[in-house]
Each structure stands twice: as C-alpha cells, then as structure tokens.
Amino acid sequence: MRNTKNALRRLDYVFTAVDQGSFRQAARVLHVRESSVSRNVVALEQFLDMQLFERSAHGVRPTGAGRAWIDVARTHYEGLHQALAEGAGEPRRRNALSIGISGLVGRAFLTRLIHRFRDLYPEVGLVIEDISHGQCLAAIRRRRLDVVFVRGAQADTSCCSETFGHERLFVLLPVHHPLANEAAITWADLADERLLMPACPETPSARPRMADHITAEGAVVQTCGSASEMTAILKVQLGQGVILAGECFARSVAIDATTWLPLWGENSVCPIKALWLGSNPKRALLRLLGIARNVAGPVSDERGSSRHQSG
Missing domain, CATH: 3.40.190.10 (Periplasmic binding protein-like II)
Known part of the structure; x- marks a missing residue:
C-alpha cells in the first residue's frame, strides 16, 4: 500500500512539473522543496527506465517518449481520482459546480451567465474563485475546478476550450x-x-x-x-x-x-475562453456551457473567424 501511495505522489510531482515548466515552480505549487520534486521524478524515471524530462537552466520539458507516457498515465490517473471521489460519499459535489476565473476580463459576460444559471437551476450550488493563469490547467485536470474562464489561455489535448466573446x-x-x-x-x-x-x-x-x-x-x-x-x-x-x-x-x-x-x-x-475536461460527467457543467453559448451569441475573433471548440 505504501509503494502505491509513493507512486501516486510521484505522479503528482511529474504532472505538476509538466504544467509549471520547472521543478522550482512545481515545488511552490505543491508546497514542498525543489529537491523533493527532483528526487521523486528521478526515482520514477529509474523505475520506468525512461527519461521523462529534458532539463535546462530555463526549466524542464517532457521528452518525446516522456510526453507520450505522461499523457496515457494522466488519463488513467484522473479517472482513478474521479472513481475514488464518486465512491467516497461525495453527493454534495455531484450537485455543485466549481467555477474558476482568471484575470480581469469578461466580468460582464460572467455576471450575466451566472445570474441566468442560478435562475434556471437554483438547486445547483456554485463555488466561484479566482485562480492564477498558470494553475488553470492543473486545477481542471485534478477536478478541483469544473470550468475556468480565462483571458485567451491555450488548452492542451487533455482539455476542451471554447471562446465566448471578446473584450x-x-x-x-x-x-x-x-x-x-x-x-x-x-x-x-x-x-x-x-x-x-x-x-x-x-x-x-x-x-x-x-x-x-x-x-x-x-x-x-x-x-x-x-x-x-x-x-x-x-x-x-x-x-x-x-x-x-x-x-x-x-x-x-x-x-x-x-x-x-x-x-x-x-x-x-482579448478573447474570453472557457476550459474544461471533456470527460467531466456533471450535467450541470453541460448546462452552464449551453447557457454560455446563448448569452454570448455569435462569436467571432479579430479576423472574423467563428467560435472554435477543441478537445
């Protein structure tokens, strides 16, 4: 059991290092020493007999083989966390929606969206919090937040994104x-x-x-x-x-x-975007996104292209 916990902890270090681009920033997010992050990543690399990261003075980035392994591991890891959460008696979370807001852009749109959602679905509890730009993807992947509204941030292949307006x-x-x-x-x-x-x-x-x-x-x-x-x-x-x-x-x-x-x-x-996990099963999230599309109406960017969704 202890080895399993150690392995899961090491995955936390790896995923956070990918998100932050350096062991130092990963250590700050995880509230541990940088040496602890480095040591645990090295231990996992030795166990896998694979180099996960390229190191440089500017930070770290996944190797080609490391990126492929991390993407597969992350999918299973997030599914495991979801299964454990749903099986651990969290009925209140299932009927709640956690919304993150990053930056001082799109506040009028978000105010209309949240008022409309609360009018239509008063039984769903909304938790709204500010989040720094660099922590958005990690918060979504770990399901700490269901959706984050950001100012033009880019999603990766593990997240969906959609533009709801410009300001x-x-x-x-x-x-x-x-x-x-x-x-x-x-x-x-x-x-x-x-x-x-x-x-x-x-x-x-x-x-x-x-x-x-x-x-x-x-x-x-x-x-x-x-x-x-x-x-x-x-x-x-x-x-x-x-x-x-x-x-x-x-x-x-x-x-x-x-x-x-x-x-x-x-x-x-600046575009106003939403980021979320396509695998998030919450019906309330789908309803929120549907209302967001209605509130936003037709959306085009500075070059006249239409709203784009990726996953």
Missing part, C-alpha cells in the same frame, strides 16, 4: 504618467513599462501572452508577478507599473490616483 483591453496608469492624458494607447507606447501580472508567478511558458504582443512591436516590457489584484493596483498608484483589464472592469471600477486608457491596434482585443 477590449484597458491599461491602468498612475495619473502623473506621461501618457495619462492620451485618448488611447498602443502596445508600442508601453515600451519599457513594468507590466504587473496579478496573482501570476508562473514560468515564461505559462505567462499570459500579452507581453508577447509588446515585444512583437519592438518594445521592451518587464513583467512582474504580484500577490493579488489589490497589490498590483497599489503598485500602479505608487507609480511602480501598469496593469491590464477588460473594458467592463475598467469602466465600472474607478481607482484613486489612476486613470484607465483603452488599448488600440493589433492584439488589443
């Missing part, structure tokens, strides 16, 4: 900033700015792609993970950086000593 990005600047009196700004205007990422201490591979848009314009941006949205806002008020949010949030939330400016130009509109 213009706004930039929060301190009132004394040289751009504060402009009508609108572009990515290039943010050259050398410190872009604060609330609750987002991820590896570069998991970091939101907004910074990529800035560097694509030939500008330089310094990203900085903050502990919370409130901490990031305080830093903006102190002149220590800027943050991005969706238009609905920007127009409804006034913050002392700051000003909101719309972002214009290429990549200034």
Whole structure:
C-alpha cells in the first residue's frame, strides 16, 4: 500500500512539473522543496527506465517518449481520482459546480451567465474563485475546478476550450504618467513599462501572452508577478507599473490616483475562453456551457473567424 501511495505522489510531482515548466515552480505549487520534486521524478524515471524530462537552466520539458507516457498515465490517473471521489460519499459535489476565473476580463459576460444559471437551476450550488493563469490547467485536470474562464489561455489535448466573446483591453496608469492624458494607447507606447501580472508567478511558458504582443512591436516590457489584484493596483498608484483589464472592469471600477486608457491596434482585443475536461460527467457543467453559448451569441475573433471548440 505504501509503494502505491509513493507512486501516486510521484505522479503528482511529474504532472505538476509538466504544467509549471520547472521543478522550482512545481515545488511552490505543491508546497514542498525543489529537491523533493527532483528526487521523486528521478526515482520514477529509474523505475520506468525512461527519461521523462529534458532539463535546462530555463526549466524542464517532457521528452518525446516522456510526453507520450505522461499523457496515457494522466488519463488513467484522473479517472482513478474521479472513481475514488464518486465512491467516497461525495453527493454534495455531484450537485455543485466549481467555477474558476482568471484575470480581469469578461466580468460582464460572467455576471450575466451566472445570474441566468442560478435562475434556471437554483438547486445547483456554485463555488466561484479566482485562480492564477498558470494553475488553470492543473486545477481542471485534478477536478478541483469544473470550468475556468480565462483571458485567451491555450488548452492542451487533455482539455476542451471554447471562446465566448471578446473584450477590449484597458491599461491602468498612475495619473502623473506621461501618457495619462492620451485618448488611447498602443502596445508600442508601453515600451519599457513594468507590466504587473496579478496573482501570476508562473514560468515564461505559462505567462499570459500579452507581453508577447509588446515585444512583437519592438518594445521592451518587464513583467512582474504580484500577490493579488489589490497589490498590483497599489503598485500602479505608487507609480511602480501598469496593469491590464477588460473594458467592463475598467469602466465600472474607478481607482484613486489612476486613470484607465483603452488599448488600440493589433492584439488589443482579448478573447474570453472557457476550459474544461471533456470527460467531466456533471450535467450541470453541460448546462452552464449551453447557457454560455446563448448569452454570448455569435462569436467571432479579430479576423472574423467563428467560435472554435477543441478537445
């Protein structure tokens, strides 16, 4: 029994390392030492007689053989956890829906969606929580969350994704900033700015792609993970950086000593996406997604393509 528990624990280390892109970040998520993650991964590699990861100074990534093995193992692992949860007397969870929200985008859409769902299905308990961008996929795979609404995150083959709308990005600047009196700004205007990422201490591979848009314009941006949205806002008020949010949030939330400016130009509109497991058996999740499609209506991106679903 102890060997079984050790094997399952080692799988936790492996899956978290894949999600986070490094043993250091995996250790932070799991609240253990980095050496413990490395040691357990090595032990599993020795047991399998297979190298699961390529190591470098920038982090880790699965080898070709490692990726194939991890994908198969993860499918069975998540199925086992689901079977154990359903057989361990969790009737309340079956009639509850856990919703994660990442970022300050799409709040108006989510408000309409949740109000509509509660009106139609008052018997379903809703649990709503904020989650950092880099932890979304792990929370879904482990079924801690049933669905996560994110700002343009990419799903992998283990998750389904669907776009439910788009929202213009706004930039929060301190009132004394040289751009504060402009009508609108572009990515290039943010050259050398410190872009604060609330609750987002991820590896570069998991970091939101907004910074990529800035560097694509030939500008330089310094990203900085903050502990919370409130901490990031305080830093903006102190002149220590800027943050991005969706238009609905920007127009409804006034913050002392700051000003909101719309972002214009290429990549200034952010998609609102949902991520979930296709194997999730909850009927309430399917109902929520159906209502989301009705609330969103026809969806097209900046290039006019229609809503896309992948699994």
